[in-house]
Amino acid sequence: MADRLLVGVDGGGTNCRVRVRSLDGTLVGEAQGGTANVFAGLDAALATIVATTERALATGGxxxxxxxxxxxxxxxxxxxxxxxxxxxxxxxxPFAAVGLETDAVTACRGAFAGGEGGIAILGTGTAYCVRARGAQTLLGGWGMLVSDQGSGADLGRRALAEALMALDGARPLTPFCEAVLMRFDGSAGAIVEFARTALPRDFGTLAPLVWDHAERGDPAAERLVSTALDDIEPMLRRMLELGSPALALLGGQAPRYRPRLSPDLDALVVEPAGDAMEGGIDLAREVHRMSGGPA
Known part of the structure; x- marks a missing residue:
């Protein structure tokens, strides 16, 4: 059993990240691959995970x-x-053993090094996890069709809706709306064709436009960000009600949301101790112990 390896996988809608360590914690290698979005195809996501793990192993010879x-x-x-x-x-x-959790749980494991705390994943999607008072609670994370408010995908979808309303003359054609429409040559039909087959990561490519124009004071972009915060902050407060002593914000949208948080929430935000791949390794170590291996 001494030659066993621990693999931590962070499989998100935009990319898949893998870290491999030996049982004593020595880093073997890391790699990044394409999307591991199970809603877009489980077999494709698992193929990406295996291929990315192979690349991580290859970096360690x-x-x-x-x-x-x-x-x-x-x-x-x-x-x-x-x-x-x-x-x-x-x-x-093809692994010796596998443990599966939602990415919010492994992110929380990593962020608080197995201790108590609450995390908000604000990336292509959104999800929340609290580990406190001997319990583990998941909030949100049900996909962009019914959940994931404030995610990159949600901001992108809302950006398209706002631009279409501006194109119809129902909302002001602000510079932000013009920038969104320019991506599609000003064509509503092109937007609809894009949306018909777009994955969450595709919608998420429009999120930087929202943030950039919001920071310039564009009222339409500001409204989208404000609406997103109205959805995110209640989730953060719910984690505090569940006993979380601190909050960690993760994901690509997190650095842009944090300066806009209410002061009382911002005061409780801490830097994560580790990332979601370390949380995956923590889970892998637990799986190893359960299979009879040493701690």
């Missing part, structure tokens, strides 16, 4: 044959959906 030595902790967006978890467990992966 190892190969595909070493996958069988790996205990993997997978943090995947959407793993909290029962049908996704059921389908996942029906697949065979």
């Amino acid at each position: 190892l190969g595909a044959a070493d996958l069988a030595r790996c205990h993997a902790g997978l943090g995947l967006a959407g793993a909290n959906v029962p049908s996704v978890a059921e389908a996942f467990h029906a697949r065979r992966l």
